[in-house]
Amino acid sequence: xxxxxxxxxxxxxxxxxxxxxxxxxxxxxxxxxxxxxxxxxxxxxxxxxxxxxxxxxxxxxxxxxxxxxxxxxxxxxxxxxxxxxxxxxxxxxxxxxxxxxxxxxxxxxxxxxxxxxxxxxxxxxxxxxxxxxxxxxxxxxxxxxxxxxxxxxxxxxxxxxxxxxxxxxxxxxxxxxxxxxxxxxxxxxxxxxxxxxxxxxxxxxxxxxxxxxxxxxxxxxxxxxxxxxxxxxxxxxxxxxxxxxxxxxxxxxxxxxxxxxxxxxxxxxxxxxxxxxxxxxxxxxxxxxxxxxxxxxxxxxxxxxxxxxxxxxxxxxxxxxxxxxxxxxxxxxxxxxxxxxxxxxxxxxxxxxxxxxxxxxxxxxxxxxxxxxxxxxxxxxxxxxxxxxxxxxxxxxxxxxxxxxxxxxxxxxxxxxxxxxxxxxxxxxxxxxxxxxxxxxxxxxxxxxxxxxxxxxxxxxxxxxxxxxxxxxxxxxxxxxxxxxxxxxxxxxxxxxxxxxxxxxxxxxxxxxxxxxxxxxxxxxxxxxxxxxxxxxxxxxxxxxxxxxxxxxxxxxxxxxxxxxxxxxxxxxxxxxxxxxxxxxxxxxxxxxxxxxxxxxxxxxxxxxxxxxxxxxxxxxxxxxxxxxxxxxxxxxxxxxxxxxxxxxxxxxxxxxxxxxxx
Numbered sequence: 001x002x003x004x005x006x007x008x009x010x011x012x013x014x015x016x017x018x019x020x021x022x023x024x025x026x027x028x029x030x031x032x033x034x035x036x037x038x039x040x041x042x043x044x045x046x047x048x049x050x051x052x053x054x055x056x057x058x059x060x061x062x063x064x065x066x067x068x069x070x071x072x073x074x075x076x077x078x079x080x081x082x083x084x085x086x087x088x089x090x091x092x093x094x095x096x097x098x099x100x101x102x103x104x105x106x107x108x109x110x111x112x113x114x115x116x117x118x119x120x121x122x123x124x125x126x127x128x129x130x131x132x133x134x135x136x137x138x139x140x141x142x143x144x145x146x147x148x149x150x151x152x153x154x155x156x157x158x159x160x161x162x163x164x165x166x167x168x169x170x171x172x173x174x175x176x177x178x179x180x181x182x183x184x185x186x187x188x189x190x191x192x193x194x195x196x197x198x199x200x201x202x203x204x205x206x207x208x209x210x211x212x213x214x215x216x217x218x219x220x221x222x223x224x225x226x227x228x229x230x231x232x233x234x235x236x237x238x239x240x241x242x243x244x245x246x247x248x249x250x251x252x253x254x255x256x257x258x259x260x261x262x263x264x265x266x267x268x269x270x271x272x273x274x275x276x277x278x279x280x281x282x283x284x285x286x287x288x289x290x291x292x293x294x295x296x297x298x299x300x301x302x303x304x305x306x307x308x309x310x311x312x313x314x315x316x317x318x319x320x321x322x323x324x325x326x327x328x329x330x331x332x333x334x335x336x337x338x339x340x341x342x343x344x345x346x347x348x349x350x351x352x353x354x355x356x357x358x359x360x361x362x363x364x365x366x367x368x369x370x371x372x373x374x375x376x377x378x379x380x381x382x383x384x385x386x387x388x389x390x391x392x393x394x395x396x397x398x399x400x401x402x403x404x405x406x407x408x409x410x411x412x413x414x415x416x417x418x419x420x421x422x423x424x425x426x427x428x429x430x431x432x433x434x435x436x437x438x439x440x441x442x443x444x445x446x447x448x449x450x451x452x453x454x455x456x457x458x459x460x461x462x463x464x465x466x467x468x469x470x471x472x473x474x475x476x477x478x479x480x481x482x483x484x485x486x487x488x489x490x491x492x493x494x495x496x497x498x499x500x501x502x503x504x505x506x507x508x509x510x511x512x513x514x515x516x517x518x519x520x521x522x523x524x525x526x527x528x529x530x531x532x533x534x535x536x537x538x539x540x541x542x543x544x545x546x547x548x549x550x551x552x553x554x555x556x557x558x559x560x561x562x563x564x565x566x567x568x569x570x571x572x573x574x575x576x577x578x579x580x581x582x583x584x585x586x587x588x589x590x591x592x593x594x595x596x597x598x599x600x601x602x603x604x605x606x607x608x609x610x611x612x613x614x615x616x617x618x619x620x621x622x623x624x625x626x627x628x629x630x631x632x633x634x635x636x637x638x639x640x641x642x643x644x645x646x647x648x649x650x651x652x653x654x655x656x657x658x659x660x661x662x663x
Contacts, residue, residue, distance in 0.1 A: 026303075029125055033301075033309050038125040040135065042297040042314045044105050045117045045279055104318040106642050109286045110585050112560040116284065116319050118295060120151055122276040127269055129157040132256070132302045135311070137280065140294040148282055148295075149264035159268045161304065162256050169253040176242045183236045255305045286323060286560050293319045322641045324582045324609070327602055328557045329575055333547040341536045343387060346528040349374055350521065351418070358413035360421050374527065375425055382429055382457070387531040389457050394419050395526045397464035399519035400502045404466060411463035418525055419459035430454050466498060467522045474518050485510045557583070575603070582606065587613045601631035605644075612643035621647055628654065 032038040107114050120135055127133075135151040154162075177183070259266075265278055284293065299311035352365035362368045381389045396415035398407040434454065475481060475489050488508060495501040505511050553568030554576055562583035569577040575597055581590035591610045597603045604627035611620035624644055627634045635654050638644040648654060 026128055026130065029128055030309060032125050038123055040123070040126060040133070040297065040299065040311060040314070041121045042137075042295065042317055043119045043121060044102055044317060045119050103315060104320060106320045106322055106640050106645050108322045108642050109324075109560070109583075111583070112286050112562060114284055114286055114293075114319070114321055115281055116293060116295065117279065117281045118317050120278040120280055120297065122153055122278075124272055124274060126301075127153070127155065127272040127276065128303075129155040129269075129272065130161075130303050131155045131308065132158045133299060133311075134302065135297055135299040137282075138296050138298070139282065139284075140296070140316070141284070142287070142290060147262075148280075149262050151264055151278060151280065152259075152266040153276060153278075154266060154268045155272075156268055156270055158256075158303070162258060165254040165256070166258070169250055172242070172249055172253070173246070176246075177239050180236070183232045183239070185230045185232065188230050256302065286321060288325075288559055290321050290323075292321060295319070320640055323560060324579050324606070325558055325560050327579050327606060328554055329579075330554070331550075331574070331576060333550040333572070334544040335547045337545050338540050341533050341539045343531045343533070344529065345381075345531070346526060347374070347377060348524055348526045350524045351414075353414055353523070356410065358410065358417045360417055374422065377527075378422060378426060379429060381529060381531070382426060383433070384531075386533060388455065388534055390530045390532060391458050391460060392422075393460045393462055393528040393530070394422075395462040395464060395528070397467040397470070397522060397524060397526075399515075399522040400466045400468065400471070400498065400505075401515060401519065402502075404498045408463065408465035411465050412461070414525070415461040415463045419461045423459045426457055466502075467524075468493070468498065468501075470522055471514075471518060474521065475514075478518070480513065480517075481510060553580070556580075578606070582610065599626075599630075601627045601634060604630065605634050605637065608647075609641060609643045612647060617647065620644075621651060621653065624653070 029038070107116065116139075120137075122133065132155065133153040135153070137148040137151070139146045139148055264280065267278075269276060282295075294316040296316045297311075297314040300307050301309040301311065349370045350366070351360070351370055352367055353359070354361065354364065360367070360371075362371055378392075381387070394415050396411045396418065398411045398414075400407070472493060475486060478486075481489075485508075489505075489510075492501055492504045492508070495504060505514065549568060550572060553565055553572075556562075556565040556568060557576060557580050560583065562580055565580035566577075566584050566586070569580050573593055575594070578590040578593040578597070581587070581593070587610050591607070591614070594603055594607050594610065604623045608620045608622075608624035608627060611617075611623060620643070624634070624638060624647065628638070638648055638654070
């Protein structure tokens with residue numbers, strides 16, 4: 001017994017020592033964090049297109065490019081880097097970086113999107129098995145702050161405690177009974193029925209429904225009462241108590257939640273011996289005026305539900321966004337159009353008349369609204385500053401029911417009535433315009449009385465009588481009539497005598513549909529307006545107007561909508577088309593166009609980007625140097641475009657002659 005007690009005490013002692021050591025390690029880590037000696041960092045992901053402040057190693061064989069200036073002068077450029085210790089620019093074949101320390105990166109957008117990639121680095125002294133580190137990356141873009149998806153770094157012991165809480169809660173949930181029949185002692189209930197109610201027990205193998213009323217009448221007890229008698233009320237009560245305690249016990253067991261929403265990464269660290277690095281990529285849509293994006297990192301450290309430490313905000317990483325849309329040219333393109341002296345317009349209106357009548361009644365049907373619409377059109381045409389109204393042709397039509405001669409007379413009378421009605425309106429309108437004419441002051445300050453020139457605008461009456469052509473079209477397009485109906489109608493429509501044709505239709509079963517649904521649309525009035533351009537003598541004039549299609553393409557290019565810009569600008573094959581192709585990453589299409597463009601700083605610079613993208617470094621350097629010579633501002637611009645900045649870094653471009661880069 002003493003031996004077992006000794007072993008047990010030894011195990012307890014070892015466990016206590018382990019706890020004390022872990023506690024001391026945790027306090028040491030917290031102390032290091034609070035003093036600022038240890039912290040997480042936000043850094044750029046290493047790649048071969050960085051522009052970092054780096055420590056470089058030994059000098060190696062020179063790698064040179066030979067290019068020619070516009071005047072034929074040859075220049076040699078070699079891969080080079082400035083030695084950090086001596087300040088001397090030296091040639092190097094491979095740039096072996098010891099550590100990336102740059103806080104910015106130049107990014108080129110593609111298809112209106114940019115991938116921002118950075119590293120979240122957690123040093124060993126910041127890691128603890130009992131901790132969860134919650135990182136909150138924030139993005140600053142065009143004055144707005146956007147919270148990116150969080151990153152959770154979870155210790156092994158923290159996750160174990162997290163899961164233990166869920167396991168305890170799940171065990172509790174498994175004790176809750178959802179099936180209420182489990183509280184009924186079915187065996188005792190069956191014995192009771194077999195001994196005391198054999199007639200009811202017989203229903204065990206019979207599916208016949210026994211209502212509560214029948215049950216109660218036959219045995220003097222309800223079904224519910226019988227069930228209640230053989231129900232374990234204590235067990236049911238305990239189950240209800242468990243249900244009522246679900247929320248409370250969830251809070252008691254689950255101290256820290258397993259969260260999936262707005263989480264980019266939730267990983268469990270199995271070891272705390274090495275630096276943890278997470279590569280974070282955020283894709284954003286570019287937009288006009290977007291030139292840079294800043295990303296900062298803050299966070300918290302939790303042990304269980306207790307916040308142990310608030311991670312201060314990191315220094316920002318800055319991504320400078322380079323967009324080819326900034327090269328979009330405000331070019332005005334024009335197209336030739338033919339302007340006709342004469343113009344025409346027409347409107348149709350379903351003005352209602354009383355059966356067999358031609359008098360205009362504004363209160364009938366929708367006449368008030370229709371007449372108002374026509375008056376509005378006439379008013380705008382009479383006062384139009386571009387056109388003079390020459391004449392108005394009014395055509396009335398009737399539906400086929402009744403005799404043709406009567407319908408023709410009816411259509412003629414209605415057309416003449418409408419002509420007279422609106423002729424009076426136009427005369428009153430011109431009288432009103434003449435009265436409203438006032439005075440004007442010319443450029444010399446003299447007051448002149450304006451005079452409205454009245455014009456005689458004739459109304460010409462036409463009529464169609466019975467509009468069978470329109471009825472044929474309506475029947476053909478109708479979706480209610482069957483194909484059989486339409487076939488019968490086609491046969492009848494070949495009858496030359498229109499009265500006989502209408503009589504034949506009346507015998508068809510679908511005739512009521514024609515008369516009630518289609519015929520009303522045949523009783524209409526059409527207005528045709530003949531006009532001519534004021535102060536224009538020739539019948540046609542050829543002139544140029546701004547090409548609105550090209551303008552929309554340029555606007556799409558400026559808005560970085562490259563696919564739409566390519567679709568619109570492709571037929572023009574000019575510099576803006578090439579820029580659209582560059583934005584859509586269709587580099588060879590862009591090269592084909594820009595090679596034909598006259599030499600300019602912008603063209604040469606874009607060619608340098610395209611040659612760099614397609615792997616022709618020599619041509620890229622040559623075009624970039626030409627652009628800088630033509631316009632020195634491209635020296636600075638080159639640092640903003642990754643395709644150019646890598647060449648500047650690789651070959652030491654834009655250095656002074658004494659730096660021995662130019663031979």
